[in-house]
Each structure stands twice: as structure tokens, then as C-alpha cells.
Amino acid sequence: MARVNDISSTEKLLDLIRKKGHDARPAASPTGENPLPPPPLKKSVKRSFSFKIASSRNAINVGVDIGHEALRMVRMVRTSPGKWALTGYETAPLNRETRRGTPEFISLLKSELTSFCGSEKNINIWAIMSAANVSVRHIRVPKIAKSQIENAVFWSVKKETPFNEKETLLDFEILEEVVEEGVPKWLVMAYTAPSREVQEIRGLFSKAGMPLAGISIVPFAIQNVFRTRWIPAMEGNVASLFIGNDFSRIDIYSRGNLIMTRGIKAGINSMVESLLWRRCRAATGRRPTGSRERRPP
Incomplete structure (x- = not known):
């Protein structure tokens, strides 16, 4: 089971951030069926990722969320093993001139982070990317040596949901050992994300x-x-519901671990559209001008 002070880094998508150029494809199919002939997996791949937020005891961690209307920043410091304290929080509004990707946004990001971080040198900056673009799944793989699990996870995920490893980053976390029909297996949480978005962030x-x-x-x-x-961590399960402008998500946690996450392609905008549609239809008996042909749910 993952230790309490082991913090998931989201992807180990961090290879793109910390070190470029590795080939994340394992060397052969763990089942032995039609193995592909990619180059051998580098031994440094797994060690280049970390589940801990900070490697330094005195490091300060700054989290950044680039939203539609604001840039949000939080600052945390580790006070003891497994214990963190929130030491700062700020929000900077965004507008059309400072929308994401523009030179004005880059200038704003630099000035706000510089001011927020102050003169501290030992700082780890973390960013949030949209969960809508990250696929999370739980799989079970044979209880093999941990050195072979990366290989097994790759082929298991590839079989369930084929992806292009040149355009997708794959990471995983071993949660615990489980028994399925008397056979011991590893319960693994695996996640994939488009490398282009990671590069862009x-x-x-x-x-x-x-x-x-x-x-x-x-x-x-x-x-x-x-x-x-x-x-x-509460007894039983905990549910978290997020409703965004165009996307919503429900997450289920058990014993502190994420056990299910589902995205919904609907949000506040579609809710508003549906309410306006029904109100206009009730008042006039006609479909609102400019609305979709299909009746909202």
C-alpha cells in the first residue's frame, strides 16, 4: 500500500519536464504474444519519477492553477515528515489581454510568481493540467517482480485502450496486493496524458x-x-463533484485512494442553455432562436 507521505506526482509525465528523450515503451509483451521489437527500456526511466512532492526537507512548494478567469497560486512548506503547512494563497485576475499563451500572460505569470515566491531559492513549482485530458484507470497485473511491472502495465493499458506512445505519456502507481480467484496480483492505478499538452504547459x-x-x-x-x-480518511467512500463551464467530473475515494474518476461532457454552460431553452419554450411554444436543434436533456 502506498505510504501516507508518498505523494502522487500525477503522471510521471514528469519525464518531459525533468528529462527529455527517453523511449517509454517496454521491451516486450509480458504475455509473450507477438512481442514488438522496440529498444530496451532504460534503467533510469523509473528512477526519474517521484511520488513525493519535494525531495528537499526545506523545499517550498508552490502550486499554480491557470483558470479561465484567474491565476491562482498556493504556497506550502513541509513542517515535519508527512506534514505540510499552507503559508500563502493569492489570485491574479485574467482578461482578454492576458489570456493563456499570449506574451502578456507570460509577463503576468513571471511577475506574479516572482512576487509570490519572494527571495526563496529552494522552490518547487507545480502546475495543474485539465483532468479532462488525463485518462485514469485501475488494472490488475500478475504479481511479478517490481522491475517487470512497468512492462506489464504498458501492455495491459495498450490492450485495453490503444494509444500512440509517441504522443502519449504513461505513468502508474502500485496501490496494493490483491487476490483474484486465489491468484495474487498487483492493483495498479495507471494514467495517460497527451504529451503535447504537457509540453505546452x-x-x-x-x-x-x-x-x-x-x-x-x-x-x-x-x-x-x-x-x-x-x-x-473517512470510513467508507468519499465523493467529490466538480462542475466546470463545459466539463464536469465526479471522483470517488476509498481509504484515501482515488478509486474512480469519470468525466462528463456537460457543465454550467449547458445547464444555462437547457434552462433558457425550457423557459423560452414554455413562454412561446417555440425553440429559442440560435439554440441547438436537439432538445437539451
Whole structure:
């Protein structure tokens, strides 16, 4: 089982941030069926990722969320093993001139982070990426040597949901040992994300002169809250519901671990549209001008 002070880094998508150029494809299929002939997996791949937020005892961690309307920043410091304290929080509004990707946004990002971080040198900056673009799944693989698990996870995920490893980053975390029909297996949480988006986020901070230490998603951030016991893990399951402008998500946690996450392609905008549609239809008996042909749910 993952230790309480082990913090998921979201992807180990961090290879793109910390070290470029590795081939994440394992060397052969663990089942022995039609193995592909890619180059051998580098021994340094797994060690290049970390489940801990900070490697230094005195490091300060700054989290950044680039929203539609605001840039949000939080600052945390580790007070003791497994214990963290919130030491700062700020919000900077965004507008059309400072929308994401523009030179004005880069300038804003640099100035706000510089002011927020102050003169501290030992800082790890983490950014949030959209969970809508990260696929999370739980799989079970044979209880093989941990050195072979990366290989097994790759082929298991590839079989369930084929993906292009040149365009997708894959990471996983071993949760615990389980028994299935008398056979011991590893329960693994695996996640994939488009490398292009990771590169784009990394590029924003690099241009601002504030290189990232890691990238995460909100479901994993909430999981970290449970694992570090900021909020004691409750008996039974805990559900978290997020409703965004165009996307919503429900996450289920058990014993501090994320066990299910589901995205919904609907949000506040579709709710507003549906309410306006029904109100206009009730008042006039006609479909509102400019609305979709299909009746909202």
C-alpha cells in the first residue's frame, strides 16, 4: 500500500519536464504474444519519477492553477515528515489581454510568481493540467517482480485502450496486493496524458523563467489531501463533484485512494442553455432562436 507521505506526482509525465528523450515503451509483451521489437527500456526511466512532492526537507512548494478567469497560486512548506503547512494563497485576475499563451500572460505569470515566491531559492513549482485530458484507470497485473511491472502495465493499458506512445505519456502507481480467484496480483492505478499538452504547459513556465518541478491534476491533489491526513480518511467512500463551464467530473475515494474518476461532457454552460431553452419554450411554444436543434436533456 502506498505510504501516507508518498505523494502522487500525477503522471510521471514528469519525464518531459525533468528529462527529455527517453523511449517509454517496454521491451516486450509480458504475455509473450507477438512481442514488438522496440529498444530496451532504460534503467533510469523509473528512477526519474517521484511520488513525493519535494525531495528537499526545506523545499517550498508552490502550486499554480491557470483558470479561465484567474491565476491562482498556493504556497506550502513541509513542517515535519508527512506534514505540510499552507503559508500563502493569492489570485491574479485574467482578461482578454492576458489570456493563456499570449506574451502578456507570460509577463503576468513571471511577475506574479516572482512576487509570490519572494527571495526563496529552494522552490518547487507545480502546475495543474485539465483532468479532462488525463485518462485514469485501475488494472490488475500478475504479481511479478517490481522491475517487470512497468512492462506489464504498458501492455495491459495498450490492450485495453490503444494509444500512440509517441504522443502519449504513461505513468502508474502500485496501490496494493490483491487476490483474484486465489491468484495474487498487483492493483495498479495507471494514467495517460497527451504529451503535447504537457509540453505546452511546460513551455509557458519556461518562457516565464519559472521551470516546473511537476504537473498534476485536481483528483490527485485531493488524493494527496487524504494521504497526508489534512482531512482524515473517512470510513467508507468519499465523493467529490466538480462542475466546470463545459466539463464536469465526479471522483470517488476509498481509504484515501482515488478509486474512480469519470468525466462528463456537460457543465454550467449547458445547464444555462437547457434552462433558457425550457423557459423560452414554455413562454412561446417555440425553440429559442440560435439554440441547438436537439432538445437539451
